[in-house]
Amino acid sequence: MAVIRWVLGQIILLLDFLTSPKPVVREAEAQKAIDDVTATMSLYQFATCPFCVKVRRELKRHSLNIELRDARNDAALKAELVREGGRHKVPCLRIEKPDNSVEWLYESSDIIVYLKSQFKLG
Numbered sequence: 001m002a003v004i005r006w007v008l009g010q011i012i013l014l015l016d017f018l019t020s021p022k023p024v025v026r027e028a029e030a031q032k033a034i035d036d037v038t039a040t041m042s043l044y045q046f047a048t049c050p051f052c053v054k055v056r057r058e059l060k061r062h063s064l065n066i067e068l069r070d071a072r073n074d075a076a077l078k079a080e081l082v083r084e085g086g087r088h089k090v091p092c093l094r095i096e097k098p099d100n101s102v103e104w105l106y107e108s109s110d111i112i113v114y115l116k117s118q119f120k121l122g
């Protein structure tokens, strides 16, 4: 079972690589403004999770530089996700708000809707 899962994971990564979206290119100032906001976010994820791949492709397509955190192989990050987010489920977007509160947003579709609402992406 582990071998099958590994093979499927490699296929997902290969397909993602071969069909990788082209990142949007912005004026430096516009990109810097977005980078300043995305610096307050991080994505807890697994490399081969298809839902995580879906979100990572959106990040790439829209040139959103959000830190990726490996919640499968890094025990501390995994524990942090469970302790603070409430579930060991990925993808999960950690968002630090201006008032220093933290939101843990689960569900790939909800994460993409949120990012589109924040950055007015096409």
Ligand SMILES: N[C@@H](CCC(=O)N[C@@H](CS)C(=O)NCC(=O)O)C(=O)O
Residues within 6 Å of the ligand: 046, 049, 050, 051, 088, 089, 090, 091, 106, 107, 108, 109
């Ligand atoms: N509906 C969720 C599905 C997410 C999901 O099933 N993620 C799996 C990995 S692909 C997971 O976190 N499983 C928990 C675990 O493996 O501990 C989404 O779209 O984000």
